[in-house]
Amino acid sequence: MKIIVPVKQVPEVAEVKINPETGTLIRDGVPSILNPFDEYAVEAAIQLKEAHGGEVTIITMGPPQAVDALYKALAMGGDRAIHLTDRAFAGADTWATAFTLAQQIKKMEFDMIICGKQAIDGDTAQVGPELAELLGIPQICYVRHLEMSEDGKTVIAHRETDEGYEVVKAKLPVLITATKGLNEPRLPNIMGIMKAKKKPLEVVDAAALGVNEDLIGLKGSPTAVRKVFPPEKRSGGIKIEAEDPKEAAKQLVEFLAKKGAI
Secondary structure, three states: OEEEEEEOEEEOOOOOOEOOOOOOEOOOOOOEEEOHHHHHHHHHHHHHHHHHOOEEEEEEEOOHHHHHHHHHHHHHOOOEEEEEOOHHHOOOOHHHHHHHHHHHHOOOOOOEEEEEOOOOOOOOOOHHHHHHHHHOOOEEEEEEEEEEOOOOOEEEEEEEEOOEEEEEEEEOOEEEEEOOOOOOOOOOOHHHHHHHOOOOEEEEOHHHHOOOHHHOOOOOOOOOOOOOOOOOOOOOOOOOOOOOHHHHHHHHHHHHHHOOOO
16 A cells, blocks of 8 residues: 655744734744644554555655654654755645645555644645645545555545544545544654664655646745734633632622623
8 A cells, every 4th residue: 555645844832923024923943843733644654554564655845954854754654755845835825735745646656645634833724635636536534533444445534523523435545634533643763763864755846846837836826824813812710719619609600690691
C-alpha cells in the first residue's frame, strides 16, 4: 500500500500575536513545529504500513526550514519525503496550496492520502478536501477510527459529525483527514531521528514541478487574508463560596434572577 501524507510546519504559540500595522501573524522569533493534526495523519499511515505493508511518503510545501517538519515525520516512521519549496509558492491560499500539492501527487502512485483535519495556524480545514477534488478521488473528513477491509481494497472510517459520528466506506484510492482521537502519535526515538537524516528526501521547485507560475503562490490565490485578529478575551466569572449546597444553590438562583436569566 502506498500512502501519501501532506504535512505543514506551523508556529508553536501559546498566544497569538498580531502585527497591528499589517494585521498578520507575527512569526519572527516563534519556534515552528509539525502541525499537531498532521501527527495523527502520520501515525495513521505508519500503523497501516505496519499492518498491511507498503510505503509512506511525506510531502510538504513550504520554505527551506519546513524540512524540519519532514524530518520529524520521517523520524516517526515515514519512508521518504518530498519538499516543494520555491519563492514562487509563497503567499499561497488554501486553493493554490492544494493545487501545487496535487500537481506533484499526480506524478506519483498512491492508494491513500491522509491529511490532518486542519492546520492550527489557519484552521480552515480546506486543503484536504480541495486536494481530493483536484485529484478526483473520494474524501472522508474528520476521521476518528480507520480500518481496512479484508481484501485491502476498501477503507472503513468513523467520521465525526455535529450529531455524533457516521460509518463511511469507500474504495481506494481515497483521501482521509484525521482528527484528534484517531490514535496517539508516537514520539521519535534516537534511532528514528538518526535514520531520518538518511532517508530519501527530494526537493522540488516550481521549474521541476512544471506548472504555470500564474496558478501557484500569491498569483494563483483567488482569496486573500485582509486581517487577522484574536478573539476577545472573556472576562472572569464569579465564584460562589458556600459550605452548604442549599445556600450555594440559593445564591446562584438569586444571581441568575438579577441577570434576567430565569
